[in-house]
Each structure stands twice: as C-alpha cells, then as structure tokens.
Amino acid sequence: MLPLRLRLAAAVCMLAVAVVPWLAVAGTTGKVSGRVVDPAGKPLLAVNVILVGARLGAVSDESGEFSILNVPPGTYDLKASLIGRQSMTLTGLVVSADRTSKADLTLREQAVGLEEIVVTAKRPVVESDLTSTRFIVRAEEIAKLPVQDLQELVNLQAGVVDGHVRGGRTGEVQYQVNGVSVNNLYDNSAGIKLDRSLLQEVQVISGTFDAEYGQALSGVVNAVLKSGSDRFEWNAELYAGDYLFDGGRETAPGHVPGDRLVSDSFRPISTHNMQASVSGPSGLSQTTFLVSGRWFVNRDYLRGSRYFLPTDQNDFQNQILHPNGDGLTQSLGYSKEWSGLAKLTNKHWSSVTMSYEALFNAIEGRRGGHEGGGTFRWRYNPDGMKTQHTLNLVHGFDWTQRLSKNSFYNLTWRQNRVDYTDWAYEDVFDPRYDAAGAPQSDPSFENDAYIQGVDLGRFEQNTDAWIAKASATSQIHRYHLVKVGGEIQRPRVRFGAPGTLTFGTVDGREQMIRHIDEPPDYPGVYTYNPVLASAFAQDQVEWRDLTVRAGLRFEFFDARSTIPSDLANPANSIQGAPQSVPKATTNRMSFSPRVGISYPVGARAAVFFSYGHFYQLPGLGQIFGNADYSILENLQAGDVRFGVLGNPDIKPERTVQYEFGYKHAITSDLGLDFTAFYKDIRDLLGVEFVDTYAASEYARLTNVDFGNVLGLTLALDQRAVGPLSATMDYTWQVAEGNASDPRETATRAENGEDPRPRLVPLNWDQRHTLNLTFTLSNPDRYTAAAIVRVVSGQPYTPEITTGFGGGLEANSGRKPNGMLIDVRGEHFLSTRRGVRMFARVFNLFDTRIYNGFVFADTGSPDYSRTPGANRAALADPLRFYSPRRVEVGLTASGFLGGGGAK
Numbered sequence: 074m075l076p077l078r079l080r081l082a083a084a085v086c087m088l089a090v091a092v093v094p095w096l097a098v099a100g101t102t103g104k105v106s107g108r109v110v111d112p113a114g115k116p117l118l119a120v121n122v123i124l125v126g127a128r129l130g131a132v133s134d135e136s137g138e139f140s141i142l143n144v145p146p147g148t149y150d151l152k153a154s155l156i157g158r159q160s161m162t163l164t165g166l167v168v169s170a171d172r173t174s175k176a177d178l179t180l181r182e183q184a185v186g187l188e189e190i191v192v193t194a195k196r197p198v199v200e201s202d203l204t205s206t207r208f209i210v211r212a213e214e215i216a217k218l219p220v221q222d223l224q225e226l227v228n229l230q231a232g233v234v235d236g237h238v239r240g241g242r243t244g245e246v247q248y249q250v251n252g253v254s255v256n257n258l259y260d261n262s263a264g265i266k267l268d269r270s271l272l273q274e275v276q277v278i279s280g281t282f283d284a285e286y287g288q289a290l291s292g293v294v295n296a297v298l299k300s301g302s303d304r305f306e307w308n309a310e311l312y313a314g315d316y317l318f319d320g321g322r323e324t325a326p327g328h329v330p331g332d333r334l335v336s337d338s339f340r341p342i343s344t345h346n347m348q349a350s351v352s353g354p355s356g357l358s359q360t361t362f363l364v365s366g367r368w369f370v371n372r373d374y375l376r377g378s379r380y381f382l383p384t385d386q387n388d389f390q391n392q393i394l395h396p397n398g399d400g401l402t403q404s405l406g407y408s409k410e411w412s413g414l415a416k417l418t419n420k421h422w423s424s425v426t427m428s429y430e431a432l433f434n435a436i437e438g439r440r441g442g443h444e445g446g447g448t449f450r451w452r453y454n455p456d457g458m459k460t461q462h463t464l465n466l467v468h469g470f471d472w473t474q475r476l477s478k479n480s481f482y483n484l485t486w487r488q489n490r491v492d493y494t495d496w497a498y499e500d501v502f503d504p505r506y507d508a509a510g511a512p513q514s515d516p517s518f519e520n521d522a523y524i525q526g527v528d529l530g531r532f533e534q535n536t537d538a539w540i541a542k543a544s545a546t547s548q549i550h551r552y553h554l555v556k557v558g559g560e561i562q563r564p565r566v567r568f569g570a571p572g573t574l575t576f577g578t579v580d581g582r583e584q585m586i587r588h589i590d591e592p593p594d595y596p597g598v599y600t601y602n603p604v605l606a607s608a609f610a611q612d613q614v615e616w617r618d619l620t621v622r623a624g625l626r627f628e629f630f631d632a633r634s635t636i637p638s639d640l641a642n643p644a645n646s647i648q649g650a651p652q653s654v655p656k657a658t659t660n661r662m663s664f665s666p667r668v669g670i671s672y673p674v675g676a677r678a679a680v681f682f683s684y685g686h687f688y689q690l691p692g693l694g695q696i697f698g699n700a701d702y703s704i705l706e707n708l709q710a711g712d713v714r715f716g717v718l719g720n721p722d723i724k725p726e727r728t729v730q731y732e733f734g735y736k737h738a739i740t741s742d743l744g745l746d747f748t749a750f751y752k753d754i755r756d757l758l759g760v761e762f763v764d765t766y767a768a769s770e771y772a773r774l775t776n777v778d779f780g781n782v783l784g785l786t787l788a789l790d791q792r793a794v795g796p797l798s799a800t801m802d803y804t805w806q807v808a809e810g811n812a813s814d815p816r817e818t819a820t821r822a823e824n825g826e827d828p829r830p831r832l833v834p835l836n837w838d839q840r841h842t843l844n845l846t847f848t849l850s851n852p853d854r855y856t857a858a859a860i861v862r863v864v865s866g867q868p869y870t871p872e873i874t875t876g877f878g879g880g881l882e883a884n885s886g887r888k889p890n891g892m893l894i895d896v897r898g899e900h901f902l903s904t905r906r907g908v909r910m911f912a913r914v915f916n917l918f919d920t921r922i923y924n925g926f927v928f929a930d931t932g933s934p935d936y937s938r939t940p941g942a943n944r945a946a947l948a949d950p951l952r953f954y955s956p957r958r959v960e961v962g963l964t965a966s967g968f969l970g971g972g973g974a975k
Contacts, residue, residue, distance in 0.1 A: 101252040101297060103168040104554070106140040106615070107176035109133045109153055117155060117180060125150040125162070126303075128423065131478055140548055143473065143481050144168045146211075146274040146297050153178045160189040167196050169209050170252075170274060170297050171283075173615065175202075198744035198792055199736040201679035202620040204669025206232070206280030206732065206748050206786070212299070215269050217848055217858045219897035219913045221346075223267040223275065227294055229844055229860065230277045231786045231802035234867075235924070237837040238279050239752060240782030240808030241291030241728070244692055249295045250432065254288065255467050257491045257536050258564050258605075260692040261288075264491050264536070265465045266434050268367055270310065270348050271414050273299045280732045280750065281683035284609040284624025284667050285544070285556060290689045290728040290754070298430070300418055301361030305353030305969035312911070312962020315343040316374040316955075318919045333921075335950040336376055343372040343404070344960060350414075353969065359421045366413040373406035373441040374956055377452035383509035383527040385454075392517060394524060398454075405448050405455055406441015410434060424475040431468035437461075449949045450514065450523050457497065457512060457527040464492040469540075480547035487540040496531045501572030507585050511576070520945040529574040533598060534694070538564035554613040556624075562605040566693045569598035593704035601697050601721075604631045605690075618673045626665040630690055632658040634697070634721035640773075641765050643702040650766040658722040663688040677738040684732075688725040691758045695815065696723045696774065708769050717760055717819045718773040726776070729753045742792040752782040754810065760818040762828075772819045780810025780835065796849045804842040808835045834868045834884045839924070841865040856899040863892045864924060872929040886932050891923035891954075899964075907966040912959070919957040926952040 109120040116137025123130035124141060127149060131139040148167050154160040158180040168174045181190070208230045220226050224236075232239045238246055244261035247254060257264035278286070278293040286293045320337030350365030379398040381387075387394045412435070418428040438461050441448045451458050469487035476482065498505055505527065512526035544558030573588040573595045590597030611624035635655035637643040642650040667685030674680055690696075700719030708715070734748040759778030762770045784806035791799040812818055813836040822828040845861040866888030871881045899911040921934070926946075928937040934952045937943040946952060 101170055102143045102145055103170055104140060104142055104173045105144055105149075105151065105166070105168060105176055106138070106173055107178060108137045109139065109155075109178045109180060110137050111158075112179060112181055117158070120153050120155045120158075120178075120180065122151065122153045122178075125152055128420070134551075136551070138551060140479075142479065142546065142548060143475060144174075145300065146170050151176050151178075153180060155180060157183050159183050162189060162191045164191060164193050165195075167211070169211075170276060170295065172200075172209075173202060173613075195741075197738070198740075198742060198790060199677070199679065199738040199746070201618075201673050201736060202615070202671055203736075204620060204622045204671045204681050205278065205282060205683040206734065206750075208277040208279070210275045210277075212273050215272055215275070217850065217856050217897070217899075218846070219858060219860060219895040219915065221269055223269070223272065223294070223296055224263070226269070226272075226275055227277055229846075229862075230279065231788055231804050231842075231844065232279045232784065232806070233277075233292075234806075234837050234839045234842060234864075237808075238292035239750065239784060240780070240806055240835065240838070241752070241754070242757070242813075245289060245291035245689060247286055247289035247293045249286075249293065250467060251297060251430070251471070252295065253469070253485055253487050253540060253542060254562075255489055256288065257489070258538060258562075258690075258692070259491070259534055259536050259566055259568060259694040261689070263294075264489050265432055265467050266410075266412065266436075267296055267298075267432075268348065268369075268412060270308070270350060270367070271296075271298050271365060271432075273297045280734075280748070281667060281669055281685040281730050282687075283622055283669075284611045284626040284665065285558060287560075287607050287609070287626055287628055287665075288605070288689050290687050290726060291752075298414065298416070298432075299352075299363060300416060300428075301352040301355075301363040303354060303361065305351070306966070307349070307351045307969055308907075308964065308966035309347075309349040310962060310964045311347050312913075312960045313342045313345040314913075314958060314960030315340045316957060317959045318374075318956035333950050333953060333956060334948060335374065337956075340372075343374075344958070345370050346962070351969070355417065357419070360417060360419045362418075363414065363416040365415075367411070369408070369410045369412070371408045372404035375405050375441055375448065375452075375950060376402050377405045377455040378402050379453075379455055381454040381524045383454060383457040383505070383525065385525050387513070387515070387525050389513065389515055392515060394515070394518065396453075396524070403455055404441065405451060405458070406439050408436060408438035410436045410438075426471075426473045428471045429469070430471070432466070433468075434463065434465040436463040436465075438463075449951055450512075450521060450945075452522055453519065454512075454523045454525065457509065457523060457525075459495055459497050459528045459530060462492075462494045464490075466490040479549070480545075482545050483543070485540070485542040485544075487542070489536070489538040489540065491534070491536040493534045495533070496571075497527045497529075501531065501574070501587055501589065506574060510585070520948045531570050531572055531574070532568070533571050534566075534568040536564060536566050538562055552614055552616045554615070556611040556613075557609065559608040560606065563602070564605070564693070565600060565602055566697070567598055567600045568694055568698070569596055571598050593701045593706075596701060599697070601632075601634065601693060603633055603693065605629070620671040621669070623668040624666075626667070628663050628665070628688055628725070630661040630725065632696070632721040632723075634658050634700070636700075636720065636722045637702050640763050643763075643765070643771075644704070644706040644708070646706040646708065647766045661690075661724055663725055663727075679736045681734045681736070682732065683730075685730055687728045687730065690725050691723060691815070695719065695758060696721050705771055708765065708767070708771060715771060717816050718771065720774045723758065723774065724756055724776045726758065727754075727756045729755075742794055744790045744792075746786075746788040746790070748786045748788075750782075750784050750786075754780040754782070757810070757812075758815040759812055760816060760828075762822070772822070774815060777830075778810065778812050778815065778818075779830075780808065782806065782808045793848075793850070796851050798848045798850070800844075800846045802844050805840060806838070806842070807840065808838040809833060810835050813837070831883070833882070836884065837867060838884070839864055839867050854901055856897075858897045860895045861892070862894075863890070865890050867924045869927055869932065870929060871932065886929075888924055888927050888932065889922050891920060892918075893920055893923055894918060902963075907964075909964045910962070911964065912961045914960075915958040916954070916956065921953045923954040925954050 120133040133139045151163040248263040274297040276295045320333040348367040352363040355362045380396045416430045472484045509527040512523045514521040542560040546556045588595035606629040609626040614621040637653040638656040639653040665686040669683035671681040732750045737745045756776035757778035788802040811830040843863040849857040868884035871886040894917040897913045902908045930938045
C-alpha cells in the first residue's frame with residue numbers, strides 16, 4: 074500500500090483526467106479546421122471533408138465550419154464533397170503537432186462535364202495563431218541541412234547558445250519523444266540520441282510554453298518520430314569522412330599563433346555511418362511497422378602514440394624512462410554507436426490506434442577532444458584512459474481512442490532507462506590497477522604528459538523511470554479546444570563510485586587500498602526512489618481571428634528521503650548540543666498559470682503576448698549527491714573540508730517569463746518575426762554556509778541563486794523563390810546572475826574570494842547571435858545548403874597578475890567574436906531509384922576560435938604573457954575549436970516491389 078500522502082497526490086494529479094469522459098496526448102497530433110462556403114460566401118451545411126488516406130474526416134455544421142482532430146504530423150490532401158456541388162481537393166496541406174492548420178474551401182454548383190477542382194495549399198509565411206515562440210522543422214527541411222542529429226538541429230534555433238536556451242543553465246530543457254519526456258532525471262539531459270533519419274518533425278519551443286509541458290524552465294523540444302506506411306518503403310544512408318585541416322607545427326616552442334599543433338594526416342574513414350530503415354504493412358490486420366538501425370563510428374582528430382604502457386616502471390628520481398609501448402598511433406577519443414527504432418502501429422478498430430515503440434542507443438567511447446578535460450596529457454599513454462559505456466532505452470505503448478468526432482483520449486506507458494559506466498577496468502579488484510598505480514608524469518618530459526599509471530576514477534549511473542500518462546482533448550464548443558492530462562513518474566536513480574581506490578601505508582609499505590561502500594568517507598553506489606506527478610488543464614480559444622491559450626499546471630515531488638532535523642548539529646558530534654534526528658523531506662507542490670494571446674492586426678500581420686510561471690527540479694544527481702551528513706562528524710571549528718553537501722529537501726527552481734511578439738508577412742514569400750522577452754529566475758540551486766554550535770561552518774546546496782535574462786529576436790523567413798530559400802534569425806540577449814554554476818559560491822569561498830551574491834554576466838552570456846541558412850534546390854536534380862553562424866564573444870574573467878587577487882571583476886572581459894560555416898551539397902544520381910550523392914563540410918573555413926578557451930591574461934587562445942607558467946596549455950591543441958570535417962556519402966530510397974523513388 075502506498076503512503077497516504079502519495080495516494081493523495083496521485084489522486085489530485087489524475088483528477089483533471091477524471092472530470093471529463095474522454096482522455097489525447099500532448100504534442101503528437103495536430104488539428105485541421107476551416108469553413109466551407111459557396112462562391113457567394115454563404116456557409117454550406119453537411120459537406121463531407123476527409124483527409125485522403127488518413128481515415129479521418131468531419132462534416133461541416135450550419136456555419137460551414139468543420140474541425141478534424143488527432144491528425145498525425147505530415148502533408149495531406151483534403152477533399153470536400155457535397156451532393157449537387159463540385160468536389161474540391163486541397164493538396165499539400167501541412168499539419169504540425171499541437172497546431173491548427175487552416176483550410177477554407179469554396180464549392181461551386183455541380184455542372185455537367187466539370188471535373189473535380191484541385192488546389193495546392195500554401196503554408197502561410199506568418200503563423201498568426203502562435204501565442205509564443207515556436208520553431209517547427211519538418212523532415213523534408215531537415216534532410217537538406219548539414220546536421221546529423223536532434224541536438225545539432227536545436228542549436229540552430231534563435232535564442233539557443235551551446236545548449237543554453239534563452240540564457241538558462243544547462244538541463245533546463247524538457248526533451249520529449251512523441252509527447253512523453255525522455256529526460257534523464259539524474260542531470261535533466263536528453264536520455265536518448267536521435268538521428269535525423271528518424272525525425273518526422275521537431276518542435277523547439279523557447280518561449281512561454283503551454284501548461285501541458287512541465288519540468289522545464291527554458292524550453293521544450295518535442296521530436297515526433299516517423300511511422301510505418303501502408304506500402305513498403307525503404308531508405309539507406311552511407312557516409313564516411315575525417316578532419317581535413319592544416320595542423321601547423323606539432324610542438325609549442327616558436328609556434329605561429331593559430332597553429333593546430335597536431336597531426337593533420339587525413340584518414341578518410343575515421344568517421345563512418347551506415348543507416349537503413351524499412352516500413353510497411355506487417356501482414357497482420359491493419360498493422361504497419363517501421364524498423365530502423367544505425368552503426369556509427371567517430372574517431373577524434375587528436376591522436377596519441379602508445380610509447381608507454383600503464384604498467385611501465387620509470388625511474389622518476391633519476392629521470393630514466395622505460396617505455397614499453399609499441400608506438401601505435403590512435404585517436405585519444407572515439408565513439409562507437411549502435412542505435413535503432415522499432416515501431417508497430419495497429420488500426421484494426423476504426424476508432425482505436427495502438428502502437429508499441431522502442432528506441433535504443435548502445436555507445437562505447439573514450440572521452441576525448443573538447444569533451445575530456447586533460448585528454449592531451451594521455452597522448453603517450455592512451456591505454457591508461459577510462460572508457461565510457463552507455464545504454465539508453467526508451468520503449469512503451471500508446472492507446473488512442475476516438476469517442477466522437479470531437480473528442481478522443483490517449484493512454485501512454487513508457488520506460489526510460491539509462492545505464493552509464495566510466496572506468497578503466499570494470500572490476501575494482503582488477504590486478505592491472507595494482508600493477509599500474511595512479512597516473513604519473515615527469516615535469517621535464519613533454520609538458521607533464523602522463524607516462525605511467527591508469528586513471529583510478531570510477532563511476533556508474535543508472536536511471537530506470539516508469540511513466541504513466543493519460544491526457545485528453547475535446548472540441549467542447551466551436552471556439553474551445555480543451556485538453557486535460559495527468560502523469561506519474563516513478564524513477565529509480567542509482568549513482569556513485571563502485572569502489573574507491575586510494576594509496577596508504579599497510580605493514581610498513583605503501584600500497585593500493587580498495588574502499589567498497591564505506592560511508593561516509595567512501596560511499597558506494599546509492600539508490601533513490603523519488604516520486605513525481607503532475608496534472609494540467611489547457612483551453613485553446615479560437616474565436617474569429619483571436620487565439621487564446623490559457624492553462625494551469627500542478628506539479629508534485631516527494632524525494633522520499635531524510636535530512637538532519639537540526640542543521641547546526643548535523644552529525645550529532647557536538648557535545649552538549651541538541652540532538653539531531655532524521656527528518657522526512659517536505660513534499661513539494663507548485664501551481665503554474667500560463668496564458669498566451671495572439672491577434673491579427675491586419676491581413677498580413679499579428680501580435681502576440683504570453684506570460685507564465687515555470688518550475689523544475691534540479692538534477693537528482695545534484696540534490697542527492699554527497700547528502701550523507703554523517704560525513705561532518707569530524708567537523709572542527711573553522712575547518713571546511715567536506716565539499717558541498719547535497720540537499721534532497723530542495724524546492725523546485727522557478728522562472729517567470731514574459732514575451733511579446735509581432736509577425737508580419739512582408740510578401741507572400743517573406744515573413745518577419747520580432748520577439749522581445751524577459752525572464753526572472755529565482756530559487757536556482759546554489760550554496761549556503763551553515764553555522765554549527767561549534768562555531769564551524771559547512772556548505773550545502775539550497776535555493777539561493779538567481780538571475781534574469783532580457784532579449785530580442787528578429788527572424789526573417791524567405792520561402793522558395795525559384796530554387797532559392799533562406800532564413801535569418803538574430804538574437805540580442807543579456808543573461809546575468811549571481812553564479813553560473815551551483816557550486817560557484819563555494820569555490821569562490823575556498824579561493825579566498827568574496828562569496829556574497831553579486832550580479833554578473835553568466836558564462837554563456839552571448840550578446841549577439843546571428844544564424845543564416847541558404848538553400849538552393851532543384852527537385853530531382855540537386856540541393857545545396859549552407860548554415861552561417863556569427864556570434865559575439867562570451868565573457869571571461871581577466872587577470873592582471875598571477876596568483877591571489879590578480880583577477881579583475883568576474884566575467885568582465887569578452888572573448889573574440891567567432892564565425893562558423895557548415896555546408897551540404899546533394900546531387901541525384903538516379904531519380905528512378907532515388908539514389909543521391911552528398912557531401913558535407915563542417916567548419917568550412919577551419920575556424921580556430923569560437924567561444925572556447927582563452928588565456929585570462931590576454932583574452933586570446935594564441936598566446937600568454939606568462940608562457941613559462943602556461944607551457945602545457947600553449948602546447949595543448951584542444952584550446953582551439955574542432956577543425957574542419959568533411960563527409961561524403963550516398964542515400965537511396967524507394968518502394969519495395971515498385972522500384973520507384975520516394
């Protein structure tokens with residue numbers, strides 16, 4: 074039996090589902106609505122309107138109006154017919170998830186000999202019904218861009234800077250697949266990688282999103298995946314490539330500024346990818362399938378030579394080295410990935426759609442390049458580096474049933490599983506740990522490169538989250554589309570060190586000591602079982618030209634953990650002080666009102682305003698990590714040596730966002746979108762210092778950090794005129810706060826700096842961001858696309874002298890401006906077979922500096938005023954941006970049995 078408080082919370086969360094007799098999942102289907110009239114503008118009653126091939130339709134009412142709900146994203150033909158009237162088909166009607174596609178139709182009187190009228194729909198260049206900033210990218214557009222996965226696509230959108238959406242910290246975005254969260258609750262990152270071949274549509278909502286979306290402060294990314302079709306289709310892609318650049322000198326002394334300092338030999342299959350998918354009828358009644366698989370290998374441009382082995386025994390005292398490696402050259406970082414999708418969809422009953430879907434990634438890799446700090450030091454002893462293994466699995470069932478032409482419900486069950494390990498050897502008792510020992514270097518040899526030993530770090534993390542979701546939609550009135558829903562998530566989160574390796578003296582000699590689950594100093598892998606639940610109600614009003622979206626969201630969190638009842642004596646180690654006992658954490662509940670309004674101010678323009686409150690829990694790895702307060706049993710006055718303690722009694726972080734926008738169709742093919750936004754950010758995770766009865770203090774995480782973001786975006790969308798189409802978006806943004814990282818305050822205190830709050834630019838405060846895309850396309854012949862990104866420098870803290878007190882005001886300096894250009898070209902080799910050859914070039918002009926590392930005393934990555942002290946950094950090529958990468962490949966697609974191209 075569940076605890077009473079959990080049962081009560083579950084009842085509240087499901088109330089919104091129970092109060093109506095229908096239940097629809099958010100963010101996976103769209104709506105088609107319109108009005109049918111005669112040539113004189115009079116409404117036509119009882120017109121039969123259907124989406125051809127989709128088994129969906131409606132009948133117009135006395136006002137000539139109709140609406141079709143639960144329409145999967147895609148491009149459709151809409152047919153209208155009425156006895157005595159000439160039939161009409163509107164082709165190329167685009168439907169997007171969670172959007173209303175307008176289709177107004179005119180039927181003439183039937184005349185002998187006249188055929189059906191066919192009209193091609195044209196998507197409006199300005200979406201006048203949008204009440205917040207939402208970017209929608211469809212499969213045909215994704216295929217033309219030089220991007221490979223979902224994250225690369227997200228980074229192209231206005232207001233996104235290196236994964237930070239509108240100035241927020243990382244981990245503030247809700248990633249969804251088909252309307253259900255796939256976030257890893259350990260750190261709130263995306264729990265699955267999605268290749269572009271799987272994407273039917275991607276929505277990036279960076280503005281004030283609806284109440285149906287939760288556990289996000291800055292944005293929502295919803296990926297709608299492809300489904301099987303009624304005929305057999307297949308596609309395949311094969312490509313290979315490598316980094317192609319001028320490496321320059323490979324040693325630091327006398328180098329020319331900008332040199333890569335690394336070998337530039339070209340290995341044409343260092344990166345290679347093979348992907349294939351097939352879909353069609355399964356042989357079962359009204360059941361289609363989709364199966365897709367991908368094998369991807371990427372080897373980093375930074376290469377090392379195995380001159381030393383981890384077990385080498387060098388004479389460091391006499392500086393006599395004994396290398397026993399074979400000298401083999403290999404990439405320091407690499408990734409090998411298997412990924413795939415399997416999906417079954419059944420429509421045996423006309424009113425019911427059932428589907429099962431499974432996504433997985435299995436990745437083996439070694440962190441290198443710009444992901445692994447200190448990677449360059451392993452260049453002569455690469456076997457001593459740790460290896461990472463990741464298994465991501467998302468699978469579950471969906472049931473959707475249409476109860477009437479105006480209402481339907483959806484039930485969803487999902488399992489999101491992440492298994493991650495990071496170590497050199499799986500077994501903590503592996504004798505190779507003893508033989509190698511800790512990594513060691515000789516200061517006189519190659520700038521402190523490791524020439525002996527193995528990385529002793531060990532970590533594993535597992536998230537197993539079960540999600541049950543019910544949601545509903547109904548067109549309860551001509552002007553009101555109502556959605557309600559609820560969700561319960563029961564994650565099991567495990568993380569920690571499966572054995573800690575240290576050195577100590579045993580029986581008079583130093584040797585390796587293994588600590589297996591010895592809390593509080595050497596905790597092992599702990600398991601946490603919190604509960605999250607939510608409910609929402611949303612009303613979309615479409616009255617004449619006015620669109621209003623208003624909703625309320627309720628969220629509940631029970632950490633199911635304890636904290637000390639008296640934080641001034643947390644470990645009961647202070648004599649004579651009041652005793653502290655474990656106290657249950659507080660159940661956290663929040664209500665989030667949200668509203669958005671859009672109104673046309675003419676035939677070609679519209680304005681919108683939105684406002685909302687947003688709540689999100691920090692990553693569970695942050696709040697539960699180092700949360701055993703018994704580690705403070707030896708705390709002495711004035712002695713802080715225990716790091717920052719976790720706090721499972723944390724409140725959700727909170728953001729209040731305001732947004733105002735203006736949209737204008739300058740011509741039928743050119744649209745302008747201007748948006749201004751402001752975010753007030755409160756209760757962010759930060760550090761507080763707690764005083765004890767013994768006049769000592771310790772640091773722990775709590776809700777004390779804050780910030781604010783002010784920004785403007787200007788976007789232009791030029792639809793295809795002849796072969797050319799283009800987009801431009803410019804973002805001006807100021808992101809300020811008291812700390813860029815939750816532990817920053819504690820770090821400043823440890824360094825003897827003033828830990829009191831102050832408002833400074835955040836590390837990702839990129840004031841100016843300009844994204845340009847250009848596409849040249851001739852159907853069945855060629856496609857060429859380019860992405861140009863121009864950005865201003867992010868902040869850094871300048872130094873005038875080395876040592877304590879040498880730094881100026883925090884983040885008062887600016888890194889150099891940067892520009893990146895990526896291109897993609899595609900040429901049809903066989904139109905009949907759908908065979909195309911393509912080439913992609915990332916970082917076309919081999920940009921060296923793009924908001925990366927700079928020396929604090931110069932603001933440049935090329936040189937330092939103290940080269941002696943920074944000799945290792947000057948020799949490290951990782952201070953530069955990743956070099957130019959070239960890929961060449963083939964794609965093919967067609968219909969099985971038909972042979973023709975898609």
